Amino acid sequence: MGHSHSRSSSAGLDLGHASNTPVLHRKRSSAFSALTLGCASAPYAASLPSYGDYPTREDRSSFSDRDEKRSYDPPPLYAISTTPDIIEDAAADAYKAFLKEYPQYQLTWMLDALRRSDFSRLDRSGETYVDYMGASIYPASLIRVCHGFLQRSLLGNTHSVSNTSRLSAECADEARQTVLSFFRAPPGYTVVFTPNATGALKLVGESFPFGPGSAYVLGADSHNSVHGIRQFANARGAEVRYIESTDVGGFDVADAKSVLVGHQPRGEGAPPCLFAMTGQSNISNSKNPLSMIEFAASRGYYTLLDAAALAPTSVISLTDTPVDAMAVSFYKMFGFPTGVGALVVKESFLARLERPWFAGGTVDVVQAPGNIVTLSAELHERFEDGTINFLNLPPITDGLRFLSAYLPFLPLRLSTLTRHLITSLSELQHDTTGTPVAKILSRRPGKILKTVGEQSDTGSVVALLFLFPSGQMIPNSFIEYAASRQNISLRTGCMCNPGGAASLLGLRDAMAALPCDATLRAFEQYMGRELGVVRISLGLATDFRDVWRVIQFAKSLADTDARTAMWDEWLGDRTGVAL
Structure with missing residues (x-):
């Protein structure tokens, strides 16, 4: 047979914010907001309340308003100082010259305070880290909060109805809703948790209904995980067409439109075509215009966005750019945890995908021996093989809340x-x-x-x-x-x-x-x-x-x-x- 487990509703999320950046209010992480939004001026709490000890949604309003107010108070003097206690003597003159050319840099004083409070180990170790495309550095407060929650809590396999399983399922649902809110997804989207962005892209490639007459269109300046989808397209008789890269990466919009128009689906009932676009190149520094997603969709393509390099430093709104599917890796966004990515996807698109196999967690009933398979009623569960990485899902909610404050x-x-x-x-x-x-x-x-x-x-x-x-x-x-x-x-x-x-x-x-x-x-x-x-x-x-x-x-x-x-x-x- 398959598996049985219950689902409970996730905590509410409030999206209103002066900067139009989602502020995610969680039952479990109100103390986390005090640590991160208060920056260096807020002392770390010795301990945090247990999962069930937080105020109700109604009681939280004044707490949330107070925290938000603190995060936008005027900068303390140390945050914008150019004295040697902030920067070594040898660099002080260079820093003053830099500020003279780029005075707007001082508007980002919050990140200087964050460097002291959450990333002080960089300066203690003497390491200069400039490989954020490889992985972001995790903030110390994120580890502290996640470690505290795991120490206080009992989490079990989500494929059950026990108390420990229900808590894991609640955390997973909360993380799923937080991802949707962070990327401003309108109704009709869901989240499939994967090992990384590569795993999310592979899910689409292996399940997309390529066939003779289909086309897979992609840019030459793309990650190997995007190129790799062509193996599935070729194996099923689809055509693979590249948009050439410019000398500095990315693609020329006119060239891209020409390729898309030349290989678009021909009339109603035509074999489906897929356009995969890299939001930001991990080598050339080029950003491709997200408007190309809308153009491709208008020509009948299903659309896939590789946002692994784009999401860590850019605001992405799926309301403004309703791509069919988007791949992200969370360790590239806020450093922890590794081993968890996501496919943020329209449910209507997910329903069109055809997986080449099934596994534990993806099915409701399996005839054995026999050939009868009934897939899970929840669409996202059909694509999450086996047991999800449930211990690493609570940090997703906390990490996105952390990043939303500084993005x-x-x-x-x-x-x-x-x-x-x-x-x-x-x-x-x-x-x-x-x-x-x-x-x-x-x-x-x-x-x-x-x-x-x-x-x-x-x-x-x-x-x-x-x-x-x-x-x-x-x-x-x-x-x-x-x-x-x-x-x-x-x-x-x-x-x-x-x-x-x-x-x-x-x-x-x-x-x-x-x-x-x-x-x-x-x-x-x-x-x-x-x-x-x-x-x-x-x-x-x-x-x-x-x-x-x-x-x-x-x-x-x-x-x-x-x-x-x-x-x-x-x-x-x-x-x-x-x-």
Whole structure:
């Protein structure tokens, strides 16, 4: 047989807020709001009330109003100070010059307070973390609250009706509703929890009713998880069509529309077609216009949005952009937990999908032996194989509540830091030849943000190559080694985005000529160099100090003596390794 379990209604969510950012009021997490929205000025609670001890919805109104008021009080002096207790002496002058060019940066003082209260371990460890596209850094208060809840609570497998199971089911329902509220989903959407964004994309790919006459349209500048859906399309006789990338990633809107129109479904009853769009590239820094979702839908396509790189720093409203399905990973948004993503999806679209198998948790009745299968009555349960990751669902609610408080400030803060980083790196020259130290490959921000709440036209990713005085590329493996020696966490390579990397590196023709048995090693040998870029990505806890330290690292590459010393050290560590 299948499984039996009960469902209880989730806690109410209030969406009203002055900045139009959802503020999620939970029974279980009112104390969490006091910790995070109060920033560094609010002491951490020694203990939190148990799940059932919180005030009723009616009693919570004054508490919520009071917390919201605290979060928008004028900044304390320490939050906007430029004194050395905030930033090291060596960077103080650079910081003053930066503020003179970007005075609007001071509007994001809340994030400076957050850096002290929730991310102080970055400064204690001396690590400069600039790999937010890989994973965000989790806030300390999120771990504290989640740990406290787990210590006080008993959670059981959701496939039962016991008290422990019911509590798990309530937490899961609450997390599902919080996800819908965070992304401003109108009625008709549901949430399928997955291991990550890749798992969400795979669900759509394996279940979409591709067939002869269908088309799968996608951009070349996409993650491998989006490219991978073409395997399902090809296996079922569908046509796969790419929208070419521009030299700085993303796609040209006119080209995209032309491809979509050329392969749209032909009349009523035609085989279904799928358009998968990357909201923001994880390598090129390009954002594709969300209006393309509406255009594709008007041409008869089902639409899929990969928002894994977009969601951590951008406001997404499914009311304004009613995509059929959207994939996200929560660890990229607020760092914890790993192993949980989501497919935020229209129920009408989910009903069209046809899974190639069934499993525990997805069915109501199974005939064994035999062929009769009755799927679960709940649509989302049909796509959640086995037992959901129920211990890691309460942090989703808390994490989204945490992020909602700071998300309006991130585009302004990160766009100024990204601009400063690109400008500073572009101006660096080698001490012996005066030639450039760095070559910026990714898309540069075009829109200058001035106020909190504005949305940027790009992400906060800088993809580049470092160059020798001769103009040749410094191997990325050396850059990664040298950066780690200076306690800088960055990433090198193609970022699981071969189309975007090929566009940035001018390798589209070489990519098109790859043999069917190609390997990365053989490709690099053929090209005569390492392939990939150096990626610096900024995020929730980034401040000026991080960017300044990256610039100082780049300056060390411009200094012949410093670079040679690092090079000799690197070669010594690689003795016996073929270069």
